[in-house]
Structures are given as C-alpha cells and as structure tokens.
Amino acid sequence: MLRNWKEILLLAIPSLVSFASMTMTGTINLILVGQLGALIIAIVGVSNIIMYNAFALFSGIGHTVNYLVAQNHGAGDMKKGIQRTYIAMYMCLIFAVLIAVVGWVGADDILRWTGGSKELVETGDFYLELRFYAMSFGIVNFAFHGFLRGIGATKLSMVVSLLVNVPIIYLTYTLTFGHWGMPDLGLTGAGIAILIGEGLQTLICVFIFFIVLHKKYHTRSRIAFAIQWVEMKLLMIESGKLGIQEFSLSISMYIFTAFVARLGDHALAANEVALSIMSFGFMPAFAFGSTATILVGQHVGKGTPLKGRRVGTDTAILGSIFLILLGTVEFIFAKQITHLYTNDPEVYKLAAYLIQVSAFLQIFDGLLNFYAGGLRGIGDTTFLLRVSFVVSWFIFVPLAYVFIFVFHWGSMGAWLALYAFLMVFGIAVMVRFYRTDWTAVRLKEASH
Incomplete structure (x- = not known):
C-alpha cells in the first residue's frame, strides 16, 4: 500500500499544484476585478459558467487522449499513442475555429439567454467575446496536457501551468487598472490577459x-501525421461520449446559474464567490481523479487491471484525506476568505454561509472525480455518459427549480440542490467502480 501511495503522490502532487495554480489564478483575477463592483463579479462568474460549458463540450478530446495514451504507455506502444494524439489535435483545431466564431457573433446573445440584467449584458459583452477566443486555445492546451499526463509527465504539465499563470495575473492587474505604464482597460483588460495567457500556453x-x-x-x-480512419472513429466516439457527459453536467450548471441570476445580482455575485472558493475543493478532486486515470490506464495497458483497481482505491483514499483537511479550513475561515473578494457585506456574508454549509459535503464531488477517473482509465465511458445525463436532468435541475422557485429557499436552496446532485452522482460512480468485473478489462482498441 505504501508503495502505491508514494507513486500516487508523485503523480498527484504536481497535478494538484498545476490545478492549484489555475484555481489560484482564477481566484486572484476575480478578487482583482471584484474591486470594480458586484456587477463585474457577476459578469465574470456568469462568463466562467459559459466558458465551462464551451470547454466541457470539447473536453472529451483531452480526456480521451489522457486515458488512451496512458493505456498505450503502459503497453509500451507509444507509436499508437502519438498517432492518436495527432488525430486529437486535428479535431481540436477544427473546434477551435468554431468556438472563436461563436464568440465573435453571439457573445451578447449568450449573456442575454443567461437571464442577467440589461446592464450585465451591455457591460460584459466584449469580455465574454475575448473569453471565447481564449477558449479556442484552451481546448488545444487541454489535449496537450492530456498527453503529458498520459505518459506520467505531470511535473512537466505543472511547469507549463506555472509558467503561464504568472503572466496572466500580472496582465490582469496591470491592464485592468492601468498600473505600471499599461492602459486602464477595466474588465476588457482582464479578458485580454486571459487570451494572451492561453495563447502563450x-x-x-x-x-x-x-x-x-x-x-x-x-x-x-x-x-504520426497520417490519419488512420479506424483510430479517428475511436477518438470521435470516445471524445463524443466524454464530451457529452461533461456538457450534460455543465449545461445543467448553466441552468442552475440562470436560476440563481433571477434572485438578483447580489445573490448571483455571492454564488460565484462561493463557487470560486469551493473550486479549491475541486482542485484535489481533479488532481487525484486525473491520477486515477493515469495509473489505472497504465495498468490496463500492462495487462494488470486488478492492480489498477487497487491503485484506484488508494487514490480515492488519499484524495479524500486532502478534501477533509481543505474543508476544515474553509469551514473555519469562510467569512474571512469571502471578505477578500468584495467589501459588499450582502455578498460576502451570504457567500460565507454557503461555504460553511457545503465545506464537508464536497467529499461527494471528490468521490465523483476519483472513481470517474478510474472508470475513464478502463474506458468505461458509456456508463459515465448515461449516469451524467440521468443525475443532471432528473435530479439536479428539477431540485434546483423546486428549491428556488417553489419552496423559495433562495441561494441556500440552490446549493442544497447542487450537493444532493453531487452526492447521488458520486455514490453511483463509486458503486460502478467496485461492481465492474476487473478480470475482463482489456486494452481499448479501434474496431474496423
């Protein structure tokens, strides 16, 4: 067990630092632009949700590269892993152009559909457009990082993240407020900073x-440059399933945000501050989930899936310990942390309350990520697609609507719906992981 834990930590900690740097960058950026007022916090928060949806739809490519390359690496067949990565890059380039076009022609309409106020739409239009352009680079970057993690190069992935996130923070500070000789561009400056950072990455x-x-x-x-159509078919099918799975989650989150937006700009701002802080809990969840995909996938490639099951369990245990420690800190210092984002008492007090209620409930988000990572490692993508659709549309969205608009529980009702959804989802994925017949798990191959 101790040997497994050492191997897990050597892969997970760099991933944790990488995700932490990205989360910290987003947090610092929100704190910086938050000085411009509650409306700007709401715009950035809504834009983050919209970007999450855009990213989710195409994120399946990166997830697929991650688990297929991990399997190929374990099997010692990196020639096939490189070929699959090239195919993924071709797909990313096509979708990058599509994302940029959507941002160019439809940013204002998308903000309007979210249900924000007229002032929010008019103020946030160009910022969201810039975020779409940045996302065009982002999906390509995610696929590259999927390859790096697939070969176990999590330290290299971490270094790239650190190299990029420092300039983003610097440019956000200088371009938003006009410091150090830079132009004072306000919210537009924050958008330009993210675009430059993603392009540099x-x-x-x-x-x-x-x-x-x-x-x-x-x-x-x-x-490697040659396209093998059977491999293209495999990449498209697997990416489609994982992308639709993520999109199902993200679009339900988008609807959730639209529901909260109808509670007013202050409630929306508090919701986004709370989500930003709780994203520190998503951080170890993602890091250890990614580690589970790498190690389980590599064991499948080596022909030792039962060892993959064992290491998947150990990854979940270690990840849960991290989440409990983090939840304790969030619970104790919730009010002090939220006050960093804004001086508006209506916003930071409500955000602190939401965090304290959910600080330990985020363990279910951890279970979801840890065991979903393990299931991706064996290529059980069909189940992930199905369960994602069911819990998003038959539990999360209906509960959010009932708690907010029928029971009138406000922001707290919204978050109770969110964590009820994560609890059911996390337990369902964990049960699937342990009910799988691991003796029948095989390397994922393209079918003619």
Whole structure:
C-alpha cells in the first residue's frame, strides 16, 4: 500500500499544484476585478459558467487522449499513442475555429439567454467575446496536457501551468487598472490577459511536444501525421461520449446559474464567490481523479487491471484525506476568505454561509472525480455518459427549480440542490467502480 501511495503522490502532487495554480489564478483575477463592483463579479462568474460549458463540450478530446495514451504507455506502444494524439489535435483545431466564431457573433446573445440584467449584458459583452477566443486555445492546451499526463509527465504539465499563470495575473492587474505604464482597460483588460495567457500556453505546449519530447517519443515522425480512419472513429466516439457527459453536467450548471441570476445580482455575485472558493475543493478532486486515470490506464495497458483497481482505491483514499483537511479550513475561515473578494457585506456574508454549509459535503464531488477517473482509465465511458445525463436532468435541475422557485429557499436552496446532485452522482460512480468485473478489462482498441 505504501508503495502505491508514494507513486500516487508523485503523480498527484504536481497535478494538484498545476490545478492549484489555475484555481489560484482564477481566484486572484476575480478578487482583482471584484474591486470594480458586484456587477463585474457577476459578469465574470456568469462568463466562467459559459466558458465551462464551451470547454466541457470539447473536453472529451483531452480526456480521451489522457486515458488512451496512458493505456498505450503502459503497453509500451507509444507509436499508437502519438498517432492518436495527432488525430486529437486535428479535431481540436477544427473546434477551435468554431468556438472563436461563436464568440465573435453571439457573445451578447449568450449573456442575454443567461437571464442577467440589461446592464450585465451591455457591460460584459466584449469580455465574454475575448473569453471565447481564449477558449479556442484552451481546448488545444487541454489535449496537450492530456498527453503529458498520459505518459506520467505531470511535473512537466505543472511547469507549463506555472509558467503561464504568472503572466496572466500580472496582465490582469496591470491592464485592468492601468498600473505600471499599461492602459486602464477595466474588465476588457482582464479578458485580454486571459487570451494572451492561453495563447502563450499553446506555444509552450507545441515546443514541448515537437522539440523536447521528440527524441524519446518521435513526435515529428511522418507516420504520426497520417490519419488512420479506424483510430479517428475511436477518438470521435470516445471524445463524443466524454464530451457529452461533461456538457450534460455543465449545461445543467448553466441552468442552475440562470436560476440563481433571477434572485438578483447580489445573490448571483455571492454564488460565484462561493463557487470560486469551493473550486479549491475541486482542485484535489481533479488532481487525484486525473491520477486515477493515469495509473489505472497504465495498468490496463500492462495487462494488470486488478492492480489498477487497487491503485484506484488508494487514490480515492488519499484524495479524500486532502478534501477533509481543505474543508476544515474553509469551514473555519469562510467569512474571512469571502471578505477578500468584495467589501459588499450582502455578498460576502451570504457567500460565507454557503461555504460553511457545503465545506464537508464536497467529499461527494471528490468521490465523483476519483472513481470517474478510474472508470475513464478502463474506458468505461458509456456508463459515465448515461449516469451524467440521468443525475443532471432528473435530479439536479428539477431540485434546483423546486428549491428556488417553489419552496423559495433562495441561494441556500440552490446549493442544497447542487450537493444532493453531487452526492447521488458520486455514490453511483463509486458503486460502478467496485461492481465492474476487473478480470475482463482489456486494452481499448479501434474496431474496423
């Protein structure tokens, strides 16, 4: 067990630092722009949800690269892993153009559909457009990171994240408020900072893949450039299932945000502050979930799936310990933390209350990520798609509507619905993980 735990931590901690740097960057950015007022906090929060939906729809490509490359790496067949990565990149480039076009022509309409006030739509229009452009780079970056994690290079993935997030914070500070000789662009400056950061990350990832990793994995091989249609079919099917799974979750979250928006801009701002702080709980959940995908996938590739089951369990145990410790800190210091975001007492007091209620309930989000990561490692993507659809549309959305508009429980009702949903989802995925016949698990191959 101790050997497993050491291996898990060596992979998970760099991923945790990577996710932490991204989360911290988002948090610092929200704190910075939050000084512009509750309306700006609400705009950034709504834009984050919209971007989450855009990302989720195409995130299946990165998740698929992650688990397939992990399996290929475990099987010692990185030639196939590189070919699959190339196919994923072709797909990402096509979708990147599509995302940019949507942002260019429809940013204002999307904000309007969310249900925010007229002032919110008019003020946040161009900021959201810039976020769409940044997301075009973001989906490419996510696929590159999926490859790096698939080969177990979580430290390299961490370094890339750290290199990029520092300039984003610097540019957000200087361009938003006009410090250090930069123009005072307000909210637009914050959007430009994210766009530059994502573009820079793409350049770094391309350099690493084609230059740094070429000697070991032959990433510039002519054979890798060729498209094998059976592999393209596999990538499209698996990416589609995982993408729709994530999109099902994210669109339900979008509707949840639209419900909260109807409670007023202050309630929406408090909701977004609370979600931003609770994202620190998502951080170890994502990190250990990603580690489960890597290790389980590699054991499947090696032909030792039962060891993958064991390491999946150990990953969930370690991840849960991290979440309990983090939840304790959030519970004790909720009010002090929320006060960092805004001086508006109506916003930070409500946000603190929401955090204290949910500080330990986030363990269910952890179970969801840990065991979903393990199921991705074995390629059980169909189940993840089905359960995601059921819990999102038959539990989360209906409960949120009833608690907010029928029982009139306000923001607290919204969050009770959110964590009831995560509880059911997390338990369902955990049960599936342990009821799987691991002796029958095999390497994922393309079918003709």
